[in-house]
Every structure is written in structure tokens, then in C-alpha cells.
Amino acid sequence: MEQPKVTPQMVKDHGLNDEEYQEIMEILGREPNYTELGIFSVMWSEHCSYKNSIALLKTLPREGKALLTKTGEENAGAVDIGDGLAIVFKIESHNHPSAVEPYQGAATGVGGILRDIFTMGARPIASLNSLRFGSPDNPRVRYLVDGVVRGIGDYGNSFGVPTVAGETYFDEAYTGNPLVNAMAVGIVKTDGMISATIKGAGNPVMIVGSKTGRDGIHGATFASEEISEKSELKRPSVQIGDPFTEKLLLEATLEIIEKDLAVGIQDMGAAGITCSCSEMSARGNSGVTIDIDKVPVREDKMTPYEILLSESQERMLVCVKKGYEEEVYKVFKKWELESVIIGETNDSGIFEVRLNGETVAKIPSEVLVLGGGAPVYHREAKKPSYIDELAHLDLSQFSLKRDWNKDLLTMLGSPNICNKDWVYNQYDSMVRTNTAVGPGSDAAVMRIRKTRKAIALTTDCNGRYCYLNPRLGAQQAVAEAARNVVCSGAKPVAITNCLNFGNPYKPEIYYGFAEAVAGMGEACRVFETPVTGGNVSFYNEDPEHAVFPTPVIGMLGIIDDIKHVTTQWFKDTGDLIFLLGESEDELGGSEYLHAIYGRTTGPVPALNLYYEKAVQETLLSAIRAGIVKSAHDCADGGLAVTLAECCIANRDKMMGAEIYITDDIRTDALLFGETQSRVVVTTSKDDGEKLVDLCITHKIPVAAIGRVVGERLTINDAIDLPLKGIALSYYSSLTKLVETIS
């Protein structure tokens, strides 16, 4: 086949620098041809190679006795939960596609992460998503919100996985570059997992699922650039999702694995056939030769280059056990899916592509992949000057003569605090009937059938904290995720993470990245929640600015006995309300300063990881002792918002509260400050003393701050509001904000 001659300009257009090209020449001992250049460009792109992040990611705690996979070595991380079962979970970004084509970008983000789960043999049981947009005042932002939410909903709903938790944040920092992070969770018998490996000699390699088209070519490379005016032209790089085909692929794949017909399976996500072939063979220390002309295509005259780089969705590569080809065909045929043998394994260690028998690309698999020959860089880091400038705050500039009732209502209706049911009611949160606690509490809880167990799931990150102090912000993200999981009655066991940052070649951006990774590592070590895997997304910048450093934490917790499931809302009149932890004069980084004064400034609240852990352990032992009726972590919006949510979160049974707090701090800090390591807990009248005793034993500050009563929320002399008014602000706000047409 005649291939275009590789020119220096072409190398540049493929996003490879001079050193990288020299490296390629040395590896091959010759110039690469056009097809090979394409292969190197996607495999060595930031998206596939993690070249600017992997050195730091390796510093994260990745060990734990319950971990069944090595971090980053399989499609997703797996955690042993006992009873012969494992939970498989991972979070991934689809920011760039969603920025230009929100519906398909978000939909295929969900599709991709679900495939990562079921290609390991696990059945997806829950989906979560962490979303960040610019201000809803901006019509383009509203378009993005609408498209992303519909995309996530339509894909997950049709596929049949419940979308049970997540977050939706709004801040100007995300205006041109929204963040769409999708997390999926699956369950598998510990002896039923399968690896993403090609190995052995003479095993057939099969492509299954959708035909290959020209969609998504260079999607991985696109994801490794900043968003600009030209990004609109990259719309064809965004793939199109088909959840129906994915549902069929799920059932067929699980059947293949159940019947033990495959050596290994990998999803075709970024970099399509190229990535799955090279990663799978590198993992198995084997080689693979494929005949590209055998790949079913949906368009005429596709070149090997296009077929190799296509990111058409709902496709997988299956390494079949030799001799079982017919049985595999039969399973896929039953599910009306196409499956074609396109190649064979060997022990050469080489990824070879042939067209009509003629070699068009021949590269050792190992040199293409992360952990093998892909480049690894340590970038320059420089502390941005704004961090020190924003680290001090004179609180005396903020008046204490305010209408606190009005402030609370403003806060409850602000985009970041208000109820998000406009978003999550568009998601099927109950299909498969395992959802014990759906969206709207601190964490989602899924029961595990045929056991007494349940799992708690949450995603968390406060981007504003991370902007003001990346290291502390990342610690707080882990701490809050753990706190949410504990409030639901679970013990935190492991995390997955999605690291969303700007261009790593800018030293100020890289500083934020390095600090966040360090902070996350510190926190995960203290909480004993190893990092099972995840995803890095750089280049999240529009022409104006980079996004806030946003290391999203997806956390898994285990509830040993389903009777310990705890929710955030107040339960019964007469229950006693306690605050675990103490409040400080901390307003920096708060939602209050942002919503009321339009200020994003530090210092962010302090955090002592060991103290935080002690608070959480105390709460968990109280829950396990059966004395906690509700628990809600005190986070964005502070104590007043937390209490208001406890009052109205159960819309069928709203409960009022009378609160008296004697803390000697500023009223604004008392009501809206975001001091960490605090939880609002209720007990029955009889159990209050037990909770206090427990806290004393664990040396955790606890204060009885009031009781559940009536139909109003009152806090000292500052707040006195009817629940109806609170509910109106809280529940009606988002629809108004995002459905405005202009």
C-alpha cells in the first residue's frame, strides 16, 4: 500500500515533539511510515500514555490487602468485599468531547466507563457522575448542562444501570471547559474476573460489537489539547453512543466470561484497535498480528490509519481461547452482535498490522504503552503568585449586621447548594432494584444481594478549595468523601480518582497537579483508602483560563450489615440534635463568600487528617451501636445549610428543628463557615447520653445543639424560618436557573 511520506510538519501535527520523534526512529531503527506515526501519536498522547502524570501517580498509596488488581494494570480497580464477591470501579473524564458536543460527549463517557467494568466480567450495578459547569447565567452553559444531563440519562437509562449519586457544581472557572467525570461500579465473583490480556500463541483475536467508522479519529489527541475557538472543528472527533448495542455487548460479554471462552477482553475506548491490541499484548508479553481488511467497517475506503485510530463506540477486542471460536460466535449471534476474527496471537512481542497480507505497521507493543516505552516526563512546577495573595483574609471587612434569614435563603437557592433533583430525576436511579439510598443523601447505598452487606458510593471535590490550596484541597476532597461514606454507615475502603487540570506544560498548572497528588496521597494513607485507579485529564483550559484544579475522588465504602444504613434527614419529633466537631472562625473558600459577596478567596478551612479520622471512627461506632438516627456531614454552606437540609431532605416528611449553639465565634462563620470534620447527628431522646459517652471516650468534641420539633428551623436569634420557605428556595431554584431561555 502506498502511504503518504512522513514530513516534519506531519510529525508536528501529530502532536509529537522532536525528541519523541528521534526516540521513535531509534526504536524502529528507521523512519516510521504514516500509519505507524498515527499509532505512536495516539499511544504517546497524554491521554493514553499519562506521560506527564505517571511519575507522580506512582507516589500514591496503591497497596491494600483487599485489592485484587494492581493499580492501573486492568480496565478498572477491584476490591474484595468478602462473601466471594468483588466490587470493580473506576472514574473517567469526558471533558473535551462534552465541551463541544455535550449530549454525545457525556453519553459516550458513560458508555466507555461501563465497558471498562463489564470487560472485567463484572455486572455494572451503579453509575455516578461529577459535573462542573460555568455560571448558569451564561446561555451556552445552560446548553451544556442540558446536553450533558440528557446524554448521561439517555445512555445509562437505556443501558439499565442506575445512576445513583454525583455532584453538580457551577463556577466561572469551568465556563468554556466543563468537567464531565463518569464513574461506574460493578460486582463480580472473585473467581469470575478476567484480565485485559492477550497471551499464548495461536489464539484468535476477535473484534465484536459495532462496525468501525470514521468517528472519533484522534479523539485521544484532541483530549490532549486545550479548548479553543478551533475546538468546534473537532466535533467529528466526538464519538456517537448507542446504549442499546452496549446493553447487548454487556450480556454477551458476561456470557462469554461465564462460559470461560476468552483469554482476555478489553474495551475499545481511546485510540480504538491500536490501544487495545498494544496494551493487551504488552500486558501478556505476547505479540499480535491483525488483518485490518477483516475489520467490519461502516464507511467505504477507510485506510488502515483510519481504522486503527477510529474511536467508534461499543466495540471490544476479545482474545478467544483457541478451539472455542464457534461457541463465541454463537453467543454474539444470540445477542445479534457481529464478531469477526481479525488476527492471532504469537510470542513475538510485536503488534503487526497487515492489509491484504502486506505489512503496513510493525511496532513492538511494549514501546507503545504506559509503563513500557512511552515517554515519562517530570515537568517544571512553580507556585502561582495568587495562592499566597489569596491566603489571608481580614474578616472584619464583612458586616455582622445582616438579615441572616435572607442570607440562608439565598444560600439554599444558590446553584451549588440548591437541590439537584432537576438533574438526578432525569436518571433512572433504581433499575436492578438494589438502591437502598438513591441520590439526595450523603452517599448512595446499594445493597448486595444474598448477603447482609451494602456498599456506599460518593464522588467529592471542592474545586474552590483546590484552587486556593491544591494540597489541602485534595486532602479535603478525600476527607469529605470519607465523611460522606461514614455518614451513610459505611467504612471507607478505597478510592478511584479523576484528576482534572489545565495544561501541564505550564509550571503553575503543574504545581497545582503535583500538590494535589501529594495531598491526595497523604489523605489516602491516613484513611487507609488506597487508590485503585482512575484517570488524568489535562488541558482543561479555554482561551480565558484553566479550570480550577479538580481532583475528583470517587470513594467506595462497605456496610457490613444493611441495618446500619443511615440517611441525612431528621426522623422523628423529639430526637436530639448533636454536632460532632467544633466550629471555628473560618470563612475563607466558603460558598457563603462566593454566593453573598462574589469572592473566591482563602484561607481554606484547616484540616487535621488524624482528627478527621477520629471523628469518622467515632461516628461509625455510634452508627454500629445503633444509636444514630440521622447523620449529615457539614460541608458546603456550613452548619445552617446542613441543618436546613436535614429538615427538608425527606420531602414526604419535613421536620423542623430548634437549635441553640453557644460557640463564641462570628455569626456568619457559625452559620455558614465550612470548618472541616463536623457532622450533624440525631439520636432518640434516650440514646443521647450514649452518644456523648462515646464521644468522650474517643476524645471527640460533641455538643447537644437542639431537638427536632415543629415546622420551623430556628438557630439562636439568627435564623427563624418556616420549612415551607426553606423548601421553596431549595427545591425550585435549579429548574429556574437552568431552564431559562434567552
Added chain:
Amino acid sequence: MRFGVVTFPGSNCDYDAYSAIKTLGEDVVFLWHQSADLMNSDVIILPGGFSYGDYLRSGAIARFSPIMKSVIKFAHEGGLVIGICNGFQVLVESGLLPGALMRNEHLRFACKYIYIRVEKNDNPFTLDCAVGDVLKIPIAHKDGNYYNFQADIEILKKNQQILFRYCDKDGRITEAGNPNGSIDNIAGVCNESGNVIGMMPHPERAVEDILGSSDGMKLFESVKKFYKQGVKFERA
């Protein structure tokens, strides 16, 4: 007593219906869309989901499947059939139930717990309820906006074919209690002889307290009781 749950490609509540019947304690089998064999089922459940992807019109393709030919015959012979969500859409498309299910009035998918009021209790699926009972059952659909011509609504009323209506938690039929714009708050209907019913809410999702409600179990308990009493429908 045996329940048969039909699996179309794209069905995703088939397993939920299956496990609800297991919870009920009765025999249950899956029925494959390409087979015409109902496997001696006494009650057929057409489950929720997106049959054949529902890229055309919800339920429009499923009605042509081999299993549906048998289900239609079974229904005409008086067999008990319940269509839930997508299953309701399939029954309407198949002509076994009157009316149509349009896109929700607000044009968005809606998943949440809602309340429905039992309008009649002489149906096999409601005989364990009292008229006026309020059931807390979730919905999860984009095309659940029940529509029929006014003249046909009058016929439904006259024949007492309206089984469930959306209401508030106290059983009042209100606009606020109507999650999708259905005419007359209609959430579920039956055919004239009462052996075929369709509903948008998901009773199979409300069968254990841990899931938020067990009100849906009343429907399955009802049909079980009906069957055990040995009452048979006459051929239409």
C-alpha cells in the same frame, strides 16, 4: 403458578420483575423474544426497558417479535398479562390496550417515587387493594404521557378500565401529583375483560422496604390470590 418474564433485546427490568416474583415465592421463567414458547406460564410480564433500543417509537418494534405473537394469542384467550413501563408501551402498540403513550409533558425522563390511587379492585391485579388505596411506587420513563381521545376516555370510564391514577400522598387527584401530563392522571389501564393490564409505574421496584416501598407487592399478591382462587377468565 408460573410467571413468564419476556426478555427483548434492550429490556432492562426483566431481572427486577424476575426477582420480585422470587420474593413473592412463585415460580418464574424468562421468555426469549425470538421464541414463541410461553413455557406454560400462567401470567406474562412484559418488563420495562428499551426494547430493541426504542430508537423508533417506544414499543413499536417489539410488537412484531415472535414471542409477542404468542402473548397476543394468550391474551385473547383470557391469559393474564401485565405490561410495566416499556411493557405497557408494547401492549398499546400491539393493540391489546387502548390509547397511546406520548413523550412526557416536560419532555424529560423522570425517575422518582410517586403516588397512584387504586380506582378499581375487581381486577386480578388489584383485588388485594381497596378502591382509593394510595400506593407509593416509582416511575422511570420518558414516554409515559397517557393519551386517548376524549370519547374513548369516556368509554374507558364507562367500562371501568382505568385501574390507577396519579395522585398526591393523600390520594387527591391533582396536577402536581401528575408526573408526566397523562390525561385524567391515568397511570394504568386494563382491557375490557380485565385480563390485560398496563401501567407506567414500576410495581416490581417497590417490593421490599429497603428499596423505599413494598406497595408494589400488592399487585403480585393480588394476582397470586386470584390464580389460587381458581377463577378463570372466559374467552373473549
